[in-house]
Amino acid sequence: MSCGPARCNGVFTMSNDPPSPIQKFDPAQVSQMFMARAHPGWLGLEYSAHGENWVELKLPWNEKLLGEPDRPVLASGPIVSLLDMASGMSIWCARGSFMPVATLDLRVDYQRPAKDRSAVWGRVECYRITKSAAFVRGTAHDGDPEDTVATMAGVFMTLSADPKAIGRQVKAQAEAKAQEKKGESGND
Amino acid sequence: MTDTVNLPAYAQALGIALHEMEDGLPILTVDFSSDVEGRPGHYHGGAIAGLLENAAYAALRSVLSAEGRETKLKPVNITVQYLSAGKPLTSYAKARITRKGRRNANINIEAWQTDRSKPIASAVMNILMA
Numbered sequence: 001m002s003c004g005p006a007r008c009n010g011v012f013t014m015s016n017d018p019p020s021p022i023q024k025f026d027p028a029q030v031s032q033m034f035m036a037r038a039h040p041g042w043l044g045l046e047y048s049a050h051g052e053n054w055v056e057l058k059l060p061w062n063e064k065l066l067g068e069p070d071r072p073v074l075a076s077g078p079i080v081s082l083l084d085m086a087s088g089m090s091i092w093c094a095r096g097s098f099m100p101v102a103t104l105d106l107r108v109d110y111q112r113p114a115k116d117r118s119a120v121w122g123r124v125e126c127y128r129i130t131k132s133a134a135f136v137r138g139t140a141h142d143g144d145p146e147d148t149v150a151t152m153a154g155v156f157m158t159l160s161a162d163p164k165a166i167g168r169q170v171k172a173q174a175e176a177k178a179q180e181k182k183g184e185s186g187n188d
Numbered sequence: 189m190t191d192t193v194n195l196p197a198y199a200q201a202l203g204i205a206l207h208e209m210e211d212g213l214p215i216l217t218v219d220f221s222s223d224v225e226g227r228p229g230h231y232h233g234g235a236i237a238g239l240l241e242n243a244a245y246a247a248l249r250s251v252l253s254a255e256g257r258e259t260k261l262k263p264v265n266i267t268v269q270y271l272s273a274g275k276p277l278t279s280y281a282k283a284r285i286t287r288k289g290r291r292n293a294n295i296n297i298e299a300w301q302t303d304r305s306k307p308i309a310s311a312v313m314n315i316l317m318a
Contacts, residue, residue, distance in 0.1 A: 011219030021260055026238075031264040034305070037222065037225075038222055038223075038225035038226060038228075038232065039223060039224055039225055039226055039232035039234060039235050040232070041222075042202075042222070042224075043234075063197065064197055064198065064201040065198045065201070066196055066197040066198055067196045067197075067198055068243075068261075069196055069197075072259070075196060075197075075198035075199075075238070075241075076241055076263045077198060077202075077234065077235075077241050078198065078234070078238070079298070080233075080234045080237040080238070080241075080266070080268070081232060081233075081235065081237070081238065082234070084232070084233045084234045084237070085234065087244060092289055099308020100227060100232055102270065102273065103233040103268075103270045104269070105269055106233065106237070106267070106268045106270075106271055107265065107266070107267040108270075109264070109265040110262075110264060111255070111266060113262070122247075128265070129274070143206050153302070180251045
């Protein structure tokens with residue numbers, strides 16, 4: 001299953017150009033590419049929403065993802081995939097650009113099964129990026145974000161040919177933010 | 189104890205199958221394909237988690253069925269450690285039931301590729317038997 005333009009009309013900005021690494025990371029735009037193939041494409045993941053350091057993705061209901069032979073209950077594996085994918089994208093959102101990352105540790109606590117035949121949304125925020133790691137936390141829900149299906153926490157390792165370059169960028173971003181705050185408080 | 193495991197639709201759709209039984213516990217396997225791919229040429233973390241989880245369920249079902257117990261299994265949580273990149277090779281996973289009480293089972297799972305002594309991922313999972 002792929003997220004073709006017809007299904008995604010109104011959700012994605014339509015562009016045939018591949019996202020340039022120089023442009024600011026746009027989850028809505030790159031979702032077209034990321035979710036058209038491989039495991040996310042197989043699951044049928046779709047972009048849902050994003051903010052400065054968070055991304056929400058949608059896992060549509062699909063019979064092939066049932067976890068039990070005799071009950072219509074979504075398997076827990078696809079929820080891990082959903083949250084793992086949203087984690088990576090939240091990191092790129094928080095950082096403002098794409099960089100390869102690898103999952104180190106991912107923990108998911110399942111509060112309850114998702115509702116029968118319901119899509120599941122996974123929302124993950126990246127609350128901290130250091131030179132070598134990114135820390136994320138998130139939830140999965142089936143319509144009401146307050147009534148969670150699962151909660152998760154994870155640590156990702158940043159994969160770069162030059163970790164020092166990431167360190168410099170993180171430092172520069174932190175300084176720019178501090179400068180911005182200084183400017184804001186100066187206006188009060 | 190049977191030499192077959194009843195895998196759910198999700199596992200079958202992803203290509204997860206029984207490799208063999210070992211000491212009464214199933215070793216599951218999955219071949220590399222686009223369906224389990226994350227970043228190009230590597231397994232997706234979610235697909236590895238799916239293999240680990242299915243190995244946990246299959247092990248617990250095998251043990252429960254040997255005891256003649258029929259219960260519904262509900263996942264409580266899973267913590268996955270990704271130890272090395274999943275290369276485009278066949279992967280295997282086997283679970284060990286660390287503790288099985290009346291209501292909860294604590295299960296450790298390992299996944300490997302060519303060398304069993306070098307796991308690519310491990311997980312600990314709690315499953316409720318309700």
